[in-house]
Amino acid sequence: MKLTFGKLSAFGRALLRHKGAAAALAFLSVVALVAAFADFMPFDPFRQRLVDALKGPSQAHWFGTDELGRDIFARVVYGARTSLTTAAGAVAIAAAVGVPMGLVSGFFGGWRDAALMRFVDVMMTLPAILFAMALIAILGRSQIAAIVAVGITGIPSFARITRAQTLTLRSRDFVVAVEAFGGSARYNMFRTILPNSWSPILVQVVVLCSVAILLEAALAFLGVGVAPPTPSWGEMLRSGKSYLHEAPYYAVLPGLILTLTILSFDALGRAMADLLGERYEIRKSGSEGAA
């Protein structure tokens, strides 16, 4: 349940010993590194050569080419950039809004809690994809719009998790102690409760990354994600599906990478939850001495 900086390295080691988590981490690191250093690689996702259109995988084009003769592998690599940055931005927005909401809600209770949680309930009744599409219709098609849309749909989960955590910590003696020696509510929320809540929030970050990537891909697939010609995995699935017969690799290979990425985030999140839940439990006080 508890992550301190002292235990962070131990946690890292435990994560690497976990087979599923280690594999997921390895895959995600490769994807992230390739996406980060894509500019230094000898290929261009935008160069069109109509002569080479819809050629199968070869030495020159590992994943083949699309209908405009663009290198699919290059587009997958740049698409990773879109996916990862969208996910990161969305999760950042969701956490930045959701976590303080949960803290306030759980710490003060009463009308603040009621108001915030009813808002969260309303958010949760809206289908994420419909909500995102509506928002993009207002904001226009851009990566920023996608980030904001996906980010907002992630707020409720952070708010709820943080609220639950805050509720359990609120009445603990070390929180009351800070109040007793004169700490303000804000200090207590952000300096005492929040650092004691990192584990579930961290797990949620990872879980939400997979959700955000999927949602971003879905938006692109529906044609409301990032605007072409910016490469995006969902966009590639969308155009690839028209050529499923003649060029199955066109949709399948980007789809495979997308699936693997989402699975990896999910596996990582599960492993972290397992490890944190089991090994970081707060020691219960001994009732031995209570006379």
Add this chain to the structure above:
Amino acid sequence: MPLAKPVLSVRDLTVAFGGTGKPVPVVRGISFDVFANEVFCIVGESGSGKSVTSLAVSGLLPETADVSGSIVIGDTEIVGASAAVLRHVRSQDLGFIFQDPATTLNPVLRVGRQIVEGEVTHGRLRPSEAQVRAAELLREVDIADPVSRAQQYPHQFSGGMRQRAVIAMAMAGKPRLIIADEPTTALDVTVQAQVLSLLQRRQAETAAAVILITHDLGVVAEIAHRVAVMYAGRIVETGTVDEIFSSPRHPYTRALLRSIPRGDAVHARLDAIPGQPPTPETLPAGCPFHPRCVIGKERGECRTTEPLLRPIGADQQAACHFAEEKLLPAEARRTDFSGPAGEKAGDSLLEVDALKVHFPVRAGILKRVVGWVRAVDGVSLTVRVGETVSLVGESGCGKTTTARTIMGLVPATGGDVRFEGRSLLKLSSSRMREARRQMQYVFQDPYAALNPVLPVEEVVAEPLRLHGLYETAGGAARIAELFEMVGLSRRMFGRYPSEFSGGQRQRIGIARALALNPRLLILDEPVSALDVSIQAQVLNLLQDLQKELKLAYLFISHNLSVVQHMSDRVAVMYLGRIVEQAARDEIYRTPTHPYTQSLLSAAPVPDPTLGRTRRRIILEGEIPNPAAPPAGCTFHPRCFRSDEHCRRVAPSVVSYPGASIYVACHHPSDPMIPSIVREQSMEAGE
């Protein structure tokens, strides 16, 4: 008795837990016999292996435990026995009483059904007779109206009644051996007295052998016939209860007995045992007690060879190389110790005036207020500079709520709290912050009171940083000074609270409370979560700090001997009210309120001779629900002196000229004639 065959015979029992690395021995070769019709107490501090021993005897240890040696119950060997054999033994010969009655009973089964479940399953009782039998069992443990009680669920029982039901269940099959693991630790003093006397009576009636595991020497003196003292996985001394208490031969037993506060030596400093009990992973070489021992610390033999248990007297055995040595009284009690400040206390620092804290009880979907819990209902007390005032009472009496309201952590419903003459209740939040610097709180549970993600020096520095005083106060040097004040070292900087033991954490909590140079500390059960030997260290530390820093203490506790040791004045609380308040010696010598009298007589005394001669008032019933307190005097349903008047009219507080006593009772004993008072109350109580 020596010729009789023991009910339980344990030989060379060792228990080790594997875990990841090499096995850690928790019980290291112990042997003992328990005979029919006796109570055998195993006493020890946490980690001494006493609970593991009881689990081993009942065959309840987890698979990961590595058990060797021999445990024979009747004629059956338990170690390595098959599940079928174990089940047979448990059904025939064994009864269990666990620590927490709240978790022993299955909440979804009727109590009556649960207590006869075993007998029905094993075919000793026909289902058609089960109800009658259940009621009979409940009657045997003094539960009023047993027929309808048997139909109720555990949540409808109070804590003491649940433990009675558990005792009824344990004794249902008339087992030859009963294992009771801390059976009264979760109960209040007055309820503990009821349950102990019930256990004693039922044991005598059934002639069962009882193994009672406890950390409380008072309980041992009260109930045991023979005693085994455990330390670091071994029995270090065993003997009859009188031998153990009157002529203990092992230095640990002696030290343990000296470290508990006792009424006859209130002006003396406690002889704390230095250091920490060892953990199974960090056993010292040689005698495991030598680093903390007054006689063995410097001797080579103690450092190299672990002593074996050997006979000392007729029935007594001790595991000490020097058990025969006539001990100089460990260290002459320090005479310069002045004890609590007494008469010379100065001006009043904290005044609590008719404080009321009521919590609304809400029900229904609209959350309408349907009633009020009067947690604190008109409490008045004064704490003067440099003195200790104690609030004593059983759980639920409102002592912690009173303390937290004084700190401003719980809003008051009425009354006033003044600190240095200034009312705290109407202060703005910034003024309140300032006022709080003068007044600090020490929490009961040292495991919960420290922020687990901060290194300890930051925990102590936090109040200073919050008030922006860290640099002015001297930064890290000030923190080191605070650490030294509470007996810790600055070498501990950088470590996290989880790396410290309970006693050390409580010291850290005290250091944090001292950081802002307060004048008043509110100590909420500061030692009740600690082992006896550590408790004495912390109490001594608190008294030293008080003298050194001229601190005033508001000391909250349910432990009457600790309170007697620490206080100048004592206030006894019952259901949100102070029923009696007086100077320490007056209240302990001549208690006037019937509740005070019964509290004092219910507390177990760690002295078997005295325990046998004194007569006890055992209160009936338990603390009523504070949401629906009885009319009139709230104590009247349990009081042995109540009459019609008490049932109708709540008593007001009266004081006695010439005595410091304030008492809220229609029929107080007159403090001026103590001897008669005693006899009267005793008669009434019998």
